Amino acid sequence: MAQLWHATLLLLLLSLTVVHSLHFNLIHKYSVHSPLFPGNLTEVNKVQRLYEGDMARARLLRPSLFGVNYSLELLRPNLKAERYNYLIEVFIGTPARRKYYLVFDTASAVVWLQCKPCIHCWKQDTKIFHPAKESSSFEPISCNHTLCDLTEPGWKCVKGKCHYTLEYGEGSSSRGILASETLGFASEGSGKESVRNFVFGCANDNRGFQPHEKFSGIFGFNMDRWSLASQLTDLIGGRFSYCFSPIVGHNQRPSRLKFGNEAVLRGPRVKTIDIVRLPAEEIYQYPLPLSDVSVAGRRLGFKRGDFAIRKRADGHMVGGFIIDSGSTHTAFSTGGPYERITAAFRAYFRPFKLQPSKHRLFDVCYRLPREGFKGQLPSMTLHFGDHADYTVQPKYTMVEVARNTLCVAITSYPGFSLLGLYHQYDYHFSFNVKEMFLSFVPADCSKVV
Numbered sequence: 001m002a003q004l005w006h007a008t009l010l011l012l013l014l015s016l017t018v019v020h021s022l023h024f025n026l027i028h029k030y031s032v033h034s035p036l037f038p039g040n041l042t043e044v045n046k047v048q049r050l051y052e053g054d055m056a057r058a059r060l061l062r063p064s065l066f067g068v069n070y071s072l073e074l075l076r077p078n079l080k081a082e083r084y085n086y087l088i089e090v091f092i093g094t095p096a097r098r099k100y101y102l103v104f105d106t107a108s109a110v111v112w113l114q115c116k117p118c119i120h121c122w123k124q125d126t127k128i129f130h131p132a133k134e135s136s137s138f139e140p141i142s143c144n145h146t147l148c149d150l151t152e153p154g155w156k157c158v159k160g161k162c163h164y165t166l167e168y169g170e171g172s173s174s175r176g177i178l179a180s181e182t183l184g185f186a187s188e189g190s191g192k193e194s195v196r197n198f199v200f201g202c203a204n205d206n207r208g209f210q211p212h213e214k215f216s217g218i219f220g221f222n223m224d225r226w227s228l229a230s231q232l233t234d235l236i237g238g239r240f241s242y243c244f245s246p247i248v249g250h251n252q253r254p255s256r257l258k259f260g261n262e263a264v265l266r267g268p269r270v271k272t273i274d275i276v277r278l279p280a281e282e283i284y285q286y287p288l289p290l291s292d293v294s295v296a297g298r299r300l301g302f303k304r305g306d307f308a309i310r311k312r313a314d315g316h317m318v319g320g321f322i323i324d325s326g327s328t329h330t331a332f333s334t335g336g337p338y339e340r341i342t343a344a345f346r347a348y349f350r351p352f353k354l355q356p357s358k359h360r361l362f363d364v365c366y367r368l369p370r371e372g373f374k375g376q377l378p379s380m381t382l383h384f385g386d387h388a389d390y391t392v393q394p395k396y397t398m399v400e401v402a403r404n405t406l407c408v409a410i411t412s413y414p415g416f417s418l419l420g421l422y423h424q425y426d427y428h429f430s431f432n433v434k435e436m437f438l439s440f441v442p443a444d445c446s447k448v449v
Helices: 002-015 043-065 337-352
Strands: 023-028 086-092 099-105 111-114 156-158 161-167 173-186 192-207 217-220 239-243 255-259 271-274 292-295 309-311 317-319 321-323 330-333 365-367 380-384 388-392 398-402 405-408 410-413 417-419 427-432 437-442
Touching: 086 192, 099 111, 271 388, 292 337, 330 337, 337 410
Parallel strands: 099 217, 111 192, 321 417, 330 410
Antiparallel strands: 023 086, 023 255, 086 099, 086 173, 111 217, 156 161, 161 173, 173 192, 239 255, 239 427, 271 437, 292 380, 309 317, 330 417, 365 405, 380 388, 398 405, 427 437
């Protein structure tokens, strides 16, 4: 009865907040608007650094599909500039004194930032949030709150307050108090909107990370109950959307992460697919029902289930195709899919008699003649069932890794596949985590506001 009362109270308090234009700014780390703006990197330098970040992220994502107990966070958010793509701008507390940058991550759940008094915090440029001195709306949640799960290892009740522990891979951890607070974000024009009574982690003991002074924590955004999309389900209907534009030079303006009615896509070109439903304890990322792949319009004929998530005899999960904003390049699992897809690209280029080029980043690369490539670059289409095709345009299928050298912009991971950021450019995505579906439509994301 107590849990039911707290759930009802939470929904009532959230419903009292009227949100007119709920959206967050998402800022790519290489944008001139980013606090991590690296200066004048060449396009080749960008490709190399983004690829290295992907390889690091692959090592972090892999445990989530290989049976790590979900009582542990499924991703080590190793706070290093090359291991993620986007920062999210937030304000916290009443009054909202300053802006914080958090790592936007669709592979983890809890939103947390460093708080004082610190037992162990990394040094950050922005003053560390001190709720006792800075905010009148900070309130630790009680141990019988629905989001205080004392069955999680390391979680405990201390003097009626919920203390959380997040143990990440490779030994890093975040500990602190779960609390409700006012979360602020950008709205139309130069204004701000806010959501009251949002539950987040006030982290005062953070160890084992490789920190960066420009940001303050993690903005978890998977489908678990602690994420913003899940907490605000009754306020936003479980709906959110984004539209990423490619980085041209360094001047990519912030993208918008929108919620509620603003996130709904409409029109005859919109396609909708189901997010794969799995037992609640298995996976909280965004698995999609990929059934086949085409290269340059030719279907490769994968069998039903080649991209399905399945449980091995030892109970570990393998397979699957997820959509991930934190990985730059699309990856296919080794031992079948990756080999067949790269073979199809090689077959496409064979008649053009291009000189193959070895490159440490990608496996299928060609050196172009001085007069340039006379043919048409290939597209790649992802088939979701019989009626929803997602076509990656040729300009994003290939990537220039050196002068006059083009590579097929896909990589390989053992055990699972994913749709990376580079192949999400100029598509508008709308997620509905309440009804479990994803809609998408081609768009000029530089013009989507």
